[in-house]
Amino acid sequence: MTQLDVRDVRPMNRHPTIHDGFDDLEPGETLTIVTDHEPKPLFYEFQAEVERFDADGYEVEQRAPNEFVARFPKRDV
Numbered sequence: 001m002t003q004l005d006v007r008d009v010r011p012m013n014r015h016p017t018i019h020d021g022f023d024d025l026e027p028g029e030t031l032t033i034v035t036d037h038e039p040k041p042l043f044y045e046f047q048a049e050v051e052r053f054d055a056d057g058y059e060v061e062q063r064a065p066n067e068f069v070a071r072f073p074k075r076d077v
Contacts, residue, residue, distance in 0.1 A: 005034040007066075015042060018072075022050065027076040030057075036066040043070070052077055 004021050006014045014035070022031045033039065039060060046053040057073035 001030055001032055003032040003034065007034060007036045015045065018042065019050075022046075022053070022072055022074065025074045027052065027074055030071050030073040032069060032071050035068050035070070038062070038068055039070045046072060 002021060002025060004018060006017060009017055018031070018033055021033075025031055033042075043055070043058055043060075046058075047055045052074050054073040054075040057075075058071065060068060060070040062068050
């Protein structure tokens, strides 16, 4: 499992950083991100643009008011 904590990444760099992390995964692996807000827009972006994103396996958990943990699994195509 690869984990990225993007809370300290500038907002304009967050999505590119997450996409790069996802691209580095092997099929069947999961990218776990920690962010300070609900990552639903990122989910929709991945669903629309990333062929290997397994939307059915996506999970998100709010651990604190400003801490969300989301799992973005990569599938075989």
